[in-house]
Amino acid sequence: MTNEVLRSVRGLLPMIADRADKVDESRRVSEQVIRELGDAGMFKMLQPRRYGGTEGDPVHFYEVVRAVSGVCGSTGWLASVLGVHPWHLALFDDRAQRDVWGHDDSVLVSSAYAPVGRLVPVEGGYRLTGDWHFSSGCEHASWALLGAMVVGTEGRPVDFMTALVPRSDYRIHDVWDVVGMRGTASNEISADDVFVPDFRIKRNYETAQLRGPGQKVNRGPLYRLPFATLFTTAVAAPGVGIVAGCYERYLTFMRERVRLSLGGGRFVDDQFAQVAVARASSEIDAAILQMDRNVRELWELAEAGEELPMGLRLRVRRDQVRATERALDAIDLLFKTAGGSSLSRGNAIERSWRDAHAGSVHVANEPERALALFGRGAFGLPVEDNLV
Template identity: 30%
Template sequence: MQSTAIPTRAELVERARGLVPMLREHAARAEHKARLADEVVAALTEAGIFRMRTPARFGGYECDAATLIDVGIELGRGDGSVAFDVAAWWIMSWNVGLFPDEVQDVVFADPDVRICGTLAPTATAEPTTGGLRVTGTWAFNSGAAHSSWKVFSAILPTDDGALPIMGLVPSAELDVVEDWDVSGLRGTGSVTLSGHDVFVPEGRYIPIPALLQQQYASKRNAESTMYRAPVVGAVGAATCGKLIGLARAAQEDFLERIAKRPITNTSYERQIDAPVTHLQVAEATLKTDEAEHHARKLAAMVDGKAGAGQEWTLQERAYARVAVGRVCQLTAEAVDLLAGASGASSIYADQLIQRIRRDIQAITIHALNLPSTNLELYGRVLCGLEPNTFFV
């Protein structure tokens, strides 16, 4: 049974680090099953990982962004799919903390609750007595098999046109489409969910434009430091750690192999003796270090401005996006460099480096992470132009 005391950052990091061997042990099974192992989810629950972005009044820890980075790194070292699902659950738990307090009372009755969700408004909502009726299909629901609730987005017609909304429904009220047959992040189980004429009561949906302007519906969380951040900052802080962890795991795996294998068709009996290996290790390490710099700079911005109660400028919001894109770009480059230097034997399915390479590629092409899109956004803002996205 978990202690009621809130663990320190160091304690949470140590718990996550202690899970790394288990996460690696179950990673191949998760890929095969296209979902996380129940044993892994149980271990994460016992470690308190799912409480990190839950409000304190429900038994949560209300962890800061720096702690998300540290724990995310350790989970990423263990398994990219686990780290991805956990980050998604952190983001959705934080989002539910923006809903009216009476909604939170229901959802967080279990402080270890897991909530899957997506931001793309691929559904329609129609007003009805006491709420809305929603019909639609949502792809990429990471961790759906182990989630009790689903955060959805939809378009609600209004007199002025249309309003994008974010809402909550119990996962049991939706249909599962078992379509998660992909090249990377297979263990996340990011299946499609669909619903027809699903009733969403009043209060369980909120306008997305208000959220993006930090006009949150919760009164009891208004003074919480964890919620004095824009959505873009909270999402970015939850995202970055796993990428660094994956790159660190790739480096650990590479260094483990190079003292045991030759470079075929050369006189090098040990790869570790070749100068090219030294160059590759140095460059990959620096790329990962540079990625960590951006992750920690973003976390410091989120925590610092929240602690001081300061508003975010448009440039800072755009930096939150570009920082994630830069972390993706640099860690992907580091992993590609190491994977390319690992020899033909590294492509076997039981080799860690090939899974890391596929997972980090899948993370990098996520719509909110794509380096080219985020660089363009940051450049537009630096040039004094308006953003070309709502998510900033």
């Protein structure tokens, strides 16, 4: 099946690439770029058809993410995380979906999933208080998905939830000034004792068990997939796309380079440079091939209405974190072999190196935890984790 959104987005890539420097300097992706990505269908790829989405093949979504990330890491990151949230919202009670999309199906949702908020049960819902770091693209969004612990009568946490909160109920604090992914504007969000009705609360355990009220109205195979597959791949795909795009620019730039030391000569004639290019390209290919293979296998099982085996879900996480590691290995090779050419502030190699490393520190890209989970499963030990 043709990826129509990818075809549309390709027409935007030269413009996005031209703005990459400004995005990095200003720490913002412009509203115009977000709007044009929306017009191209980027943010509706995983959104239910009932609310104007295309509800399509998730592999196509990650293809578009990689393409955008290849010309601007910050824009690709926002395209991915803002684009995956409609999928999560589709698992909520339909009343919550109507609250967000009932009058405008192009409304965007950001997130800060760390369970640092505090939910206190009250009649009809909960009171939410908290401060959340790193809500990427929150300034472009009208709602936020916020992680919180439910507090029992003795003041102890008893459950882990995600609350859907409108922009009017939280404040955004402009604190994002970092070395990489600078344009994602992943600012802080705070809420103070705001009411959240119970239909805008989702149990994380229930999500991990592939259950939810939204599946009663959104019955397509897309909403039978695990959160840990859709979201963690959305976090890894931009990094792989950044490095893949950098690799192409690296080849173009280094073909014309002449060494001024080490005996001179053309860079492309250096056998060590040739080997580095081979290694980097292999790491990029392996990352893409494994991630796409795994997501497609899950998608096909969901389409067939079959069970999604835990072994495959664990393999998704294994290869997702390994994809990030492979992308970092590749970008480090490119950065080093480019020599002093990669050091100038703002050049494409330097910016890609910063962006890829910045994206890699997201908790979903943490390798040891995901690899240990796979190892437990391979040895036949029980695996209980919300990120599988």
